[in-house]
Amino acid sequence: xxxxxxxxxxxxxxxxxxxxxxxxxxxxxxxxxxxxxxxxxxxxxxxxxxxxxxxxxxxxxxxxxxxxxxxxxxxxxxxxxxxxxxxxxxxxxxxxxxxxxxxxxxxxxxxxxxxxxxxxxxxxxxxxxxxxxxxxxxxxxxxxxxxxxxxxxxxxxx
Numbered sequence: 001x002x003x004x005x006x007x008x009x010x011x012x013x014x015x016x017x018x019x020x021x022x023x024x025x026x027x028x029x030x031x032x033x034x035x036x037x038x039x040x041x042x043x044x045x046x047x048x049x050x051x052x053x054x055x056x057x058x059x060x061x062x063x064x065x066x067x068x069x070x071x072x073x074x075x076x077x078x079x080x081x082x083x084x085x086x087x088x089x090x091x092x093x094x095x096x097x098x099x100x101x102x103x104x105x106x107x108x109x110x111x112x113x114x115x116x117x118x119x120x121x122x123x124x125x126x127x128x129x130x131x132x133x134x135x136x137x138x139x140x141x142x143x144x145x146x147x148x149x150x151x152x153x154x155x156x157x158x
Contacts, residue, residue, distance in 0.1 A: 049135065056138035057129035058122065063145045064154070065125070067118045074116065078108045 133141070144150040 050130075053130050053133075053135045053138065054126060056135055056142065057126045057133070060129060060133075060138055060142055060145070061122055061125050063142060065122075070118055070121065074112055078105060078112060081108055 129138075145154060
């Protein structure tokens with residue numbers, strides 16, 4: 001048996017010699033393929049679930065923090081910041097001229113546009129959201145936010 005077994009490979013060709021070692025190697029390769037397929041079957045749903053949760057987290061973020069709202073909030077913050085930098089407090093006379101204040105606002109606005117982009121803020125927020133909520137929870141929250149009561153909540157919470 002240790003020598004070799006005679007197995008026909010192709011009826012039209014001559015008989016080739018196939019050793020037991022080659023047969024065992026073929027069986028081992030088949031087993032590795034079976035294990036690989038099983039691993040894929042078990043692991044791929046995890047990737048799909050993660051993609052689903054990330055997609056739901058993005059939808060939640062966009063409903064809860066739309067770009068327009070973020071821009072409005074940032075504009076208000078920029079006004080406060082430029083007034084602070086310019087030394088102007090509500091009701092006070094500014095030590096800076098209006099043109100200086102306007103230049104300060106423009107500078108802060110340019111800095112915010114360059115360094116604070118909505119997509120980057122969304123990516124950061126999504127990475128946090130996926131750690132806080134399951135897919136089922138996000139689906140429920142999104143359904144609520146899309147409902148009339150949820151729309152009312154969003155309007156009143158801003």
